[in-house]
Amino acid sequence: MAGNGNENTTDGEFSFSAAAARDALPRITTEKGAKSPTSRDVCHDDTASRVNFQTIDELHSLQKKRSAPTTPLKEGGGVVMGTSGPTTPVSGETMLQSVSASLASLTRETGPKLIRGDPTSAAKVAHVPHTPTSSLPAADVSDSALKFTHVLHNLSPAELYEQAIKYEKGSFVTSTGALATLSGAKTGRSPKDKRVVKDETTASELWWGKGSPNIEMDEQTFLVNRERAVDYLNSLDKVFVNDQYLNWDPENRIKVRIVSARAYHSLFMHNMCIRPTPEELENFGTPDFTIYNAGKFPCNRYTHYMTSSTSVDINLGRREMVILGTQYAGEMKKGLFGVMHYLMPKRKILSLHSGCNMGKDGDVALFFGLSGTGKTTLSTDHNRYLIGDDEHCWSESGVSNIEGGCYAKCIDLSREKEPDIWNAIKFGTVLENVVFDEHTREVDYTDKSVTENTRAAYPIEYIPNSKIPCVGPHPKNVILLACDAFGVLPPISKLNLAQTMYHFISGYTALVAGTEEGVKEPRATFSACFGAAFIMLHPTKYAAMLAEKMQAQGATGWLVNTGWSGGSYGSGSRIKLAYTRKIIDAIHSGSLLTATYQKTEIFGLEIPNEVEGVPSEILEPMNAWEDKVAYKDTLLKLAGLFRNNFETFTSHKIGEDGKLTEEILAAGPNF
Ligand SMILES: Nc1ncnc2c1ncn2[C@@H]1O[C@H](COP(=O)(O)OP(=O)(O)OP(=O)(O)O)[C@@H](O)[C@H]1O
Ligand SMILES: O=C([O-])CC(=O)C(=O)O
Ligand SMILES: [Ca+2]
Ligand SMILES: [Mn+2]
Numbered sequence: 150m151a152g153n154g155n156e157n158t159t160d161g162e163f164s165f166s167a168a169a170a171r172d173a174l175p176r177i178t179t180e181k182g183a184k185s186p187t188s189r190d191v192c193h194d195d196t197a198s199r200v201n202f203q204t205i206d207e208l209h210s211l212q213k214k215r216s217a218p219t220t221p222l223k224e225g226g227g228v229v230m231g232t233s234g235p236t237t238p239v240s241g242e243t244m245l246q247s248v249s250a251s252l253a254s255l256t257r258e259t260g261p262k263l264i265r266g267d268p269t270s271a272a273k274v275a276h277v278p279h280t281p282t283s284s285l286p287a288a289d290v291s292d293s294a295l296k297f298t299h300v301l302h303n304l305s306p307a308e309l310y311e312q313a314i315k316y317e318k319g320s321f322v323t324s325t326g327a328l329a330t331l332s333g334a335k336t337g338r339s340p341k342d343k344r345v346v347k348d349e350t351t352a353s354e355l356w357w358g359k360g361s362p363n364i365e366m367d368e369q370t371f372l373v374n375r376e377r378a379v380d381y382l383n384s385l386d387k388v389f390v391n392d393q394y395l396n397w398d399p400e401n402r403i404k405v406r407i408v409s410a411r412a413y414h415s416l417f418m419h420n421m422c423i424r425p426t427p428e429e430l431e432n433f434g435t436p437d438f439t440i441y442n443a444g445k446f447p448c449n450r451y452t453h454y455m456t457s458s459t460s461v462d463i464n465l466g467r468r469e470m471v472i473l474g475t476q477y478a479g480e481m482k483k484g485l486f487g488v489m490h491y492l493m494p495k496r497k498i499l500s501l502h503s504g505c506n507m508g509k510d511g512d513v514a515l516f517f518g519l520s521g522t523g524k525t526t527l528s529t530d531h532n533r534y535l536i537g538d539d540e541h542c543w544s545e546s547g548v549s550n551i552e553g554g555c556y557a558k559c560i561d562l563s564r565e566k567e568p569d570i571w572n573a574i575k576f577g578t579v580l581e582n583v584v585f586d587e588h589t590r591e592v593d594y595t596d597k598s599v600t601e602n603t604r605a606a607y608p609i610e611y612i613p614n615s616k617i618p619c620v621g622p623h624p625k626n627v628i629l630l631a632c633d634a635f636g637v638l639p640p641i642s643k644l645n646l647a648q649t650m651y652h653f654i655s656g657y658t659a660l661v662a663g664t665e666e667g668v669k670e671p672r673a674t675f676s677a678c679f680g681a682a683f684i685m686l687h688p689t690k691y692a693a694m695l696a697e698k699m700q701a702q703g704a705t706g707w708l709v710n711t712g713w714s715g716g717s718y719g720s721g722s723r724i725k726l727a728y729t730r731k732i733i734d735a736i737h738s739g740s741l742l743t744a745t746y747q748k749t750e751i752f753g754l755e756i757p758n759e760v761e762g763v764p765s766e767i768l769e770p771m772n773a774w775e776d777k778v779a780y781k782d783t784l785l786k787l788a789g790l791f792r793n794n795f796e797t798f799t800s801h802k803i804g805e806d807g808k809l810t811e812e813i814l815a816a817g818p819n820f
Contacts, residue, residue, distance in 0.1 A: 241265055241302075244433070248300050248390050251406060251439055252379055255372060261383045262297045267312075268386045293380070299387035303430060304415060306577040309389075312412035320413065324590045326576035327605070329583055330413040333445075333476040335459065336582050336600035338483060340682045342459040342475070346371045348466055355491070356687040360677070360797055362487075363685065366454040371464045371471070373452055378443035378471045382408055389415035392433045393422035395485060396542060397619040398549035401498060405485060406436035414442055417478040417579050420606045422485075423553035438488055440470045440481055448473035465491055465685075478581065478606070482556065483683055486540050489551055491685040498544040499694040502680030504528030505536040505548055505621065508737055513548055513621045515541070517679040518630030519658040523711040525557045526726070527630070527733055529569050534616035535609065543624070543698055550619035555612065559583060559603040562594040566726050573611035580605050623702040626736050627695075628709055629679070634659040634671030636713030636721040637784040639770050640763070641732045642754035643746060646699060647812035649706030653678060654692050654798055654813070655791060661718045671718045673787065675794040692813075693804035707736055708754065715773035717783060724767070731762035751788050751818050788818035 202208040245263050252261045301312065310328055313320035319331035344366035345355065355363050382388050391407040407418045425433065447458035459474035461484060470484045486502070493500045504516035504524035513536070516524045525538040537550030538557070557570045559580070564571040574580060574592075581604045584596035594603070609615045629652050631638060644652065656676040677688035684691060699706065711729050715721040735741045735757075744757040749769070756768055767773045774780035795817055803810045 263300050264297050268299045302390045309412045309416040323592050327574045327578040327580040329580045332581050335475040335477040337602050338479050339459045344462045346464040355685050362682045370453045371462050374462050374471045378441040381443040381446040391418045396551050404437045406439045409442035417606050420554040420608050421482050438468045442472045444472045444476040486683045498542050501541045504538045505541050506533040507621045508533050513624040514626040515624045516628050519676050522630040522632045522658050534614050535612045536616050536619045536621050547622045554608045557605045559605050560601050569612050573607045574605050578607040624704050627704050628707045630709050630711050631658050632712035633710045634661050634712050634718040635783050635787050636717045638710040639756045640710050642708045642756050644706035647816035650696050650813045651816040673790045689801045689803045714767050728763045735760050751820050788820050791818050
């Protein structure tokens with residue numbers, strides 16, 4: 150095969166001819182299987198092995214083995230979708246047809262021309278036949294209709310790494326193999342720029358007005374933004390398309406499609422949504438919901454309802470979401486969560502902003518809490534199975550995770566305190582907005598130069614004791630987490646049902662605002678159902694469902710303060726994670742059910758006198774404060790904030806049973 154001047158005629162076997170051999174030199178024989186004592190392993194000569202290539206290009210073509218037919222096709226496969234439909238029938242045609250429908254302009258008849266695969270392998274599709282446009286009216290012919298957009302459909306993490314590193318500034322491989330990225334100007338969600346289409350149906354179904362996260366927009370404006378996003382995406386050389394699922398409960402699974410411009414976004418959603426098997430992908434069909442992420446491109450402030458260059462628009466009727474003017478990937482995850490908060494209650498399923506894990510005996514715990522209160526940290530527990538860290542459903546048959554991955558805060562992350570999260574930051578994980586050493590690529594988790602909201606997004610199976618499939622039986626414990634920077638809530642209290650509902654509807658936390666700017670005063674946040682930014686219906690609808698489910702299952706409610714003790718932020722200190730973990734252990738083990746309790750003044754919370762492994766002095770917050778007067782003042786101040794916040798809910802009945810409503814109103818602070 151491969152030519153070699155010294156080759157003799159015996160095909161594939163080679164030896165110097167006897168004539169050529171100098172007497173002084175040993176005879177070299179490389180004949181396969183030759184046991185010549187002189188050949189041994191001393192000198193391996195492979196000039197005789199067969200080579201299957203004659204050019205460098207051929208050699209490179211050997212490097213990549215074709216994937217099984219069901220997995221995403223690699224390289225420009227030669228499938229073209231244009232106005233006149235597919236021109237080359239190959240596998241993947243159905244997908245391209247479906248993506249073509251997703252990306253179609255609503256105002257022009259000339260839809261996008263799509264090609265599968267990376268534009269750099271375009272040479273392979275150079276034979277693409279000309280798509281005739283002569284049958285179209287001249288007015289409809291535009292340059293955008295003549296160009297091709299390459300579709301990178303469900304790429305693997307390795308392929309997405311390559312795309313990110315080649316084309317996206319700010320993408321790097323860290324020393325542990327994660328993909329470090331920058332989310333751009335926005336490093337957190339933009340709730341003030343979220344809009345929901347108010348039409349005849351949603352006007353009566355959704356929660357609108359004071360306190361509601363649903364800021365309205367009309368259908369027409371949505372279509373204007375949608376067209377803007379679609380035109381932007383079609384103007385690119387390539388778009389990423391992810392077809393994935395939400396919800397591990399097979400009966401209530403939702404098919405989602407995410408069209409985006411960045412490999413970072415595609416890898417983020419690959420990790421965060423449920424990943425289809427090759428067979429499922431083959432038969433994916435039409436998505437139930439589609440995201441158009443044109444976040445690199447701003448919205449137009451001349452457009453009605455737009456108040457900034459960012460807009461995140463949800464249209465429940467069209468089952469679509471449009472993102473303009475923000476590249477923060479959390480918008481996609483939490484946008485879909487909002488959709489689930491609409492779709493699931495219609496099926497009598499409760500959607501929850503909570504973490505969830507399960508003990509060896511099958512006891513399930515939910516961890517509710519606002520951002521940064523400890524859902525991810527505390528549900529990731531080496532002694533328990535992780536069902537999920539942030540978004541769940543509670544149905545007639547138990548709990549299910551909505552997502553396929555976790556989104557952990559990374560600021561001050563330490564290997565000792567959070568080993569499972571630390572170890573999950575490896576190849577495949579997206580690391581947002583972290584700072585790393587320019588040479589070693591070691592991440593400095595304490596560095597807040599880009600943002601304090603640094604994040605890691607990884608597939609749930611990166612946590613060693615994750616429970617796959619991510620479903621479990623009905624919860625036994627419902628843990629409400631609050632990071633109380635005022636330092637007056639007890640580290641642990643047991644709640645009755647009315648108190649659980651009161652605190653669930655209140656959704657309190659008090660993080661320390663802008664530590665960098667030296668702000669001393671903690672700021673209280675009340676966010677109904679511990680997730681007002683994501684709920685679609687009135688909070689009492691979710692509260693009624695939670696009460697009903699907790700009652701039916703005999704679940705116990707707990708309030709855990711993961712914030713300050715011994716004083717407010719500035720004088721006290723944050724409760725040690727190790728103590729909070731001991732408290733959580735005691736809830737799981739059931740030992741807290743038999744503890745002796747005392748009641749606190751004002752909030753009327755039942756606090757245990759002892760918890761194994763936790764200093765008893767900190768269990769009653771007043772004990773931990775040196776200045777008792779300051780404690781009382783701060784407690785009253787917080788109670789006042791709770792009371793003010795709850796005023797909006799006093800006129801609402803919770804569930805069918807008016808009796809519980811009265812009890813809930815009475816379960817708040819008394820002063
Ligand atoms: N006592 C404590 N209990 C829980 N978390 C603590 C404690 N002390 C410090 N922390 C830190 O607080 C942060 C909690 O963040 P976590 O990622 O768990 O938030 P989250 O509730 O999952 O928020 P989000 O919904 O935004 O993802 C972590 O960085 C954790 O290390
Ligand atoms: O959505 C995000 O950006 C992070 C998150 O989980 C939350 O804020 O609850
Ligand atoms: Ca989290
Ligand atoms: Mn969250």
